[in-house]
Amino acid sequence: MTTRAAVPVVRAEPGTMEAALRAQRAAGRKLLIPYLMGGMTGDWGQALAAVVAAGADAVEVGIPFSDPMMDGPVIQEAALRSLQRGTVPDQVLDDIGRAEVTVPVAVMTYYNIVFRAGHRRMAHSMVAAGVSAAIIPDLSLEELSPWATEADAAGVETVLLVAPSSPEERVERICARARGFVYAVARMGVTGERADVGEEARRVVERVRRHTDMPVCVGVGVSTPEQAAEVCEVADGVVVGSALVRRLLAGAGPEGAAEFVGSLRRALD
Amino acid sequence: MTDPMSLMAEPGADGRFGDFGGRFVPESLMPACLDLEQAFKEAWDDPAFHEELNGLLRDYGGRPTPVTECHRLSARLGVRVLLKREDLAHTGSHKLNNVVGQALLTRRMGKRRIIAETGAGQHGVAAATAAALFGLECTVFMGEVDTKRQELNVFRMELLGAEVRPVLSGSRTLKDAVNEAMREWVATVEHTHYCLGSVMGPHPFPYMVRQLQRVVGEEARAQCGEILAGADPDVVVACIGGGSNAAGTFAGFVDTRARLVGVEAAGGAAITNGIPGVLHGMYSRLLQDEAGQIEEAESISAGLDYPGLGPEHAHLAAIGRAEYTMANDAEVLEAFQLLSHTEGIIPALESAHAVAWVARVAGTDVLPKGSTVLITLSGRGDKDVAQVREILGRGGQS
Numbered sequence: 001m002t003t004r005a006a007v008p009v010v011r012a013e014p015g016t017m018e019a020a021l022r023a024q025r026a027a028g029r030k031l032l033i034p035y036l037m038g039g040m041t042g043d044w045g046q047a048l049a050a051v052v053a054a055g056a057d058a059v060e061v062g063i064p065f066s067d068p069m070m071d072g073p074v075i076q077e078a079a080l081r082s083l084q085r086g087t088v089p090d091q092v093l094d095d096i097g098r099a100e101v102t103v104p105v106a107v108m109t110y111y112n113i114v115f116r117a118g119h120r121r122m123a124h125s126m127v128a129a130g131v132s133a134a135i136i137p138d139l140s141l142e143e144l145s146p147w148a149t150e151a152d153a154a155g156v157e158t159v160l161l162v163a164p165s166s167p168e169e170r171v172e173r174i175c176a177r178a179r180g181f182v183y184a185v186a187r188m189g190v191t192g193e194r195a196d197v198g199e200e201a202r203r204v205v206e207r208v209r210r211h212t213d214m215p216v217c218v219g220v221g222v223s224t225p226e227q228a229a230e231v232c233e234v235a236d237g238v239v240v241g242s243a244l245v246r247r248l249l250a251g252a253g254p255e256g257a258a259e260f261v262g263s264l265r266r267a268l269d
Numbered sequence: 270m271t272d273p274m275s276l277m278a279e280p281g282a283d284g285r286f287g288d289f290g291g292r293f294v295p296e297s298l299m300p301a302c303l304d305l306e307q308a309f310k311e312a313w314d315d316p317a318f319h320e321e322l323n324g325l326l327r328d329y330g331g332r333p334t335p336v337t338e339c340h341r342l343s344a345r346l347g348v349r350v351l352l353k354r355e356d357l358a359h360t361g362s363h364k365l366n367n368v369v370g371q372a373l374l375t376r377r378m379g380k381r382r383i384i385a386e387t388g389a390g391q392h393g394v395a396a397a398t399a400a401a402l403f404g405l406e407c408t409v410f411m412g413e414v415d416t417k418r419q420e421l422n423v424f425r426m427e428l429l430g431a432e433v434r435p436v437l438s439g440s441r442t443l444k445d446a447v448n449e450a451m452r453e454w455v456a457t458v459e460h461t462h463y464c465l466g467s468v469m470g471p472h473p474f475p476y477m478v479r480q481l482q483r484v485v486g487e488e489a490r491a492q493c494g495e496i497l498a499g500a501d502p503d504v505v506v507a508c509i510g511g512g513s514n515a516a517g518t519f520a521g522f523v524d525t526r527a528r529l530v531g532v533e534a535a536g537g538a539a540i541t542n543g544i545p546g547v548l549h550g551m552y553s554r555l556l557q558d559e560a561g562q563i564e565e566a567e568s569i570s571a572g573l574d575y576p577g578l579g580p581e582h583a584h585l586a587a588i589g590r591a592e593y594t595m596a597n598d599a600e601v602l603e604a605f606q607l608l609s610h611t612e613g614i615i616p617a618l619e620s621a622h623a624v625a626w627v628a629r630v631a632g633t634d635v636l637p638k639g640s641t642v643l644i645t646l647s648g649r650g651d652k653d654v655a656q657v658r659e660i661l662g663r664g665g666q667s
Binding site: 065066067068069070071072073076080083088089110111112113114115116117137138139140141142143160161162163164165166167170174185188189190 | 293296297298299301439445455458546549550561
C-alpha cells in the first residue's frame with residue numbers, strides 16, 4: 001500500500017463522543033443519534049435542542065454541501081434549502097455552539113468544505129463550537145491522514161464508515177482508525193428511507209464486532225421505530241436522518257421532530 | 270509524485286499526478302475503485318485485450334481517423350492548420366475510444382450493466398452504442414437542461430436501447446449528472462460498472478480514460494510526421510471539459526517540443542478561474558466559492574459545462590508542460606461558422622473552442638505566422654446545428 005494510507009494507529013484516550021456512547025451502552029441503553037441539516041430552517045437550532053430533550057444520545061448535524069454525493073433526495077433537498085437560506089459552515093458551527101445541547105455532537109459534511117476551510121482551522125472551529133466528532137463520508141481511508149492528523153491533535157473524533165462492500169482487511173483497518181463510534185452502513189446506496197434494512201445491516205455489524213469493541217451504530221436507510229429496534233438487536237445504536245429531515249422539511253417544527261424522536265426512543269427502550 | 274522526466278506516465282498507487290488526483294469516494298465505492306484498478310492493470314498488460322480493443326476500434330469504430338490539412342483556413346489565418354478528425358469516428362466523436370475499452374472491462378469484470386453521465390450527449394450516445402454492441406444494459410444520466418438542449422441525442426440513446434434519466438437536482442447539467450451517476454453506482458455496484466466519460470473522477474478513471482484515449486495522440490503524431498516530413502507540429506490544441514480528448518492528444522506529444530494548449534469554455538475555466546479542491550472523487554482545480562461550495566459552469570456547449578477538469582491537466586498546468594486558456598461563446602459561434610465555411614467541416618461546439626483559440630491568436634506573438642498547429646477536432650457538429658440555428662436566428666449570442 002502507499003505511504004499516504006499509512007495512518008498511524010495510536011489509540012489515545014476515548015474522546016467525548018466515544019466515552020459518552022460507551023457509558024450509555026454500559027448502562028444497557030441503545031444509542032439514538034438523530035441527524036439534522038444545519039441551517040435548513042430558521043428554527044433548526046430549536047429542533048436540535050428538541051431532539052436532544054426527546055432522548056437522543058448524540059446528534060449528527062450536517063453542514064450543507066452543493067454536491068452531496070452520498071445523499072438521497074431528502075437530504076439533498078435539505079442541503080439545497082439551507083444553501084438557499086445563505087448558510088455558511090461557520091454559521092452552522094456557531095449555531096451548534098449556541099444551542100442547548102447536552103449530548104455530544106458530530107458534524108457531517110463533505111471533504112471539500114473541510115479542505116477549503118483548512119484542516120487545522122476546521123478542527124479548531126469544531127472544538128470551539130463544542131463539536132466532538134466529524135463524519136466526512138467522501139474522505140476515504142486512503143486520503144484520511146492530513147485531516148485525521150489535525151483532528152486528532154485538536155481532539156475531534158473522526159467517525160469512519162464501514163460498508164457492506166468493505167472487504168475484511170479494510171474493516172480491520174477502518175476499525176483501527178475510527179474514533180467516536182463505527183458507522184455501519186446498512187446497505188449499498190445513498191441516504192434515504194427504506195422498506196427493509198435488517199439483514200445486510202446485521203452482517204455489517206457482525207463483521208465490525210470482530211475487530212473492535214467500540215460502539216457500532218447503523219445508519220443509511222433506518223427510518224421507522226420498528227426498523228430502529230430491529231437493527232439494535234445486533235447494533236449498539238442507530239443514526240436516523242432522512243425520516244426526521246423529511247418531517248422538518250414538511251414543516252413539523254421542533255415539536256414534530258421531538259415527537260418522532262420520542263417514538264424512536266420508546267422503540268429502543 | 271509523478272517523475273517530471275516520465276510525463277504522463279502511470280500515476281502512483283495513490284492515483285496522484287503530482288498533487289492532484291486521488292480517491293475521494295465513500296467507503297461503499299472504494300472496493301469497486303480498487304477492483305477496477307486491478308482489472309484495468311491486468312487488461313492493459315494483456316496483449317489479447319489490446320488485440321480485441323484495436324480490432325473493434327478499427328473495424329467497428331473506423332480508426333484510424335485521418336489528419337486533414339486545412340488549406341483554405343490556413344490561408345485565411347496565416348498559420349498551417351491540421352485537424353485530427355475525431356468527428357469521423359463512429360458515433361461522431363472521440364468518446365467511442367473510451368467506451369469500447371470500458372465495455373470490454375465490464376465484460377472482464379463479469380458485470381452486466383453500465384451507467385454513464387453525459388453533458389452534450391456524445392458520451393451517452395457512445396456508451397449506449399457500446400452497450401448495444403456488447404449486449405449490456407445501459408442507463409445514462411443527463412441534466413434536464415441538457416436533455417432539452419440535446420433532444421436528438423436523447424432519442425439516439427433511446428434508439429440504441431439505453432434508458433435516459435433526466436437529472437433534476439442542482440444546476441441540472443453535467444456536474445449533477447455525475448452526482449446522480451455516482452449515487453446510482455453506490456446502489457448497484459455489484460453488477461454495474463460506472464463508465465465515466467472523461468479523465469476525471471477517482472483513481473483509476475483519470476489514468477484509465479487517458480490511456481484509452483491516447484490512441485488519438487499516437488495516431489496524430491505518426492500522421493503529422495508523414496505530413497510534416499518527420500517534424501512535429503509547433504502547437505497542439507484541444508478543447509477541455511473534463512479533458513479526455515485533450516489528455517489523449519497530449520499523451521501523444523508530451524515528449525516532443527510541441528506546445529500543448531487546452532482550451533476551456535470561458536464560463537467553466539477551471540484552470541484560469543478555479544482553485545484546488547475535491548469533487549466527484551478527485552482533487553483538482555474547481556470553480557468554487559469561499560466556503561467550498563461548487564459553482565455552476567455556464568457555456569454554450571453542454572459538453573464543457575463542468576466546473577472542474579481532470580487532475581492530470583491540473584498537474585500539467587502546475588508544472589507548466591501544458592498551457593490552458595479559454596474561449597467565450599461569441600468566439601465559439603464564429604469559429605463554428607468559420608470552419609464550416611472554409612473547410613466544409615461542421616465542428617461540435619466543444620471542438621469549436623479549440624478552433625476559436627487558434628483563430629484568435631493566429632498571427633500574434635502567441636501563435637506567429639507560419640506556425641504549424643494541430644487541432645484535435647473532438648466531434649462533429651450535427652448535434653449542435655439546431656441550437657446554433659436558433660441562436661443565430663435570434664441575431665445574437667446565447
